[in-house]
Amino acid sequence: MEGLYDIHAHIVPHFDDGSKSLDETRQILELEYRDGVRTIIATSHFRRGMFETPLHVYDEQFERVRKLGESMGITILKGCEFHANMEMIDMLNKKERYTMADTRCVLAEFKNGSDKAFIKERCYALLSHGYQPIVAHFERYEACRKDIDFVAELVDMGCYMQMNSQSLIGEDGFFLKQYCKKVIKYELVHFLATDCHNTKERKPTLGKAADYIEKFMGEGYVRELLIENPRKLIIEEK
Ligand SMILES: [Fe+2]
Secondary structure, three states: OOOOEEEOOOOOOOOOOOOOOOOHHHHHHHHHHHHOOEEEEEEEEOOOOOOOOOOHHHHHHHHHHHHHHHHHEEEEEEEEEEEOOOOHHHHHHOOOOOOOOOOOOEEOOOOOOOHHHHHHHHHHHHHOOEEEEEEEOOOHHHHHHHHHHHHHHHHOOEEEEEHHHHHHOOOOOOHHHHHHHHHHHHOOEEEEEEOOOOOOOOOOOHHHHHHHHHHHHHHHHHHHHHEEEEHHHHOOOO
């Protein structure tokens, strides 16, 4: 399927633990293109004490990546994977980090062991300040893995949920794959994305994941998850 969107990718070189060079980014983009991806949001990490590279470095590198993407037929947009903390609203208000593609959506990451109360509180804080949280790779969090009702609770609150393609196709273990399939069947997932970092153990796998979902949910659902929902995000969530 062509025209897919990947809303979670670490393709800006020299900025976080993702791509290490423009050449590596080119190789990642080649794989994405082969999978049918034509739009990518470059969601480099921001995490206090771990990934704090100044934003101007992102801007400089982003421009090189954007031009590279353009030459390959892929539109690349700005974004950030924001590790949730108590200053995030303030930082977003001051535009110290990017939202998703200049919309009000924020890709919010948590620790695998973050407790339910913290996840809910931070999502609520975003919502009440006019931001739309997208919970990054929720399937990795114990709070979500052990309790699908908690995922439903976040969705009811108004959160969008993003799953990694790698988790769904079983590259992070059989049990995680089973869990992912189950939440997709419950229709609690809004976005499927690669979270790619390189061309090896964290390479983009959206094509394989799309084929897999099609088998148990049908083509229409794949379109919704990988084209319609991200398209709406970019166009409508301003
Ligand atoms: Fe990520």
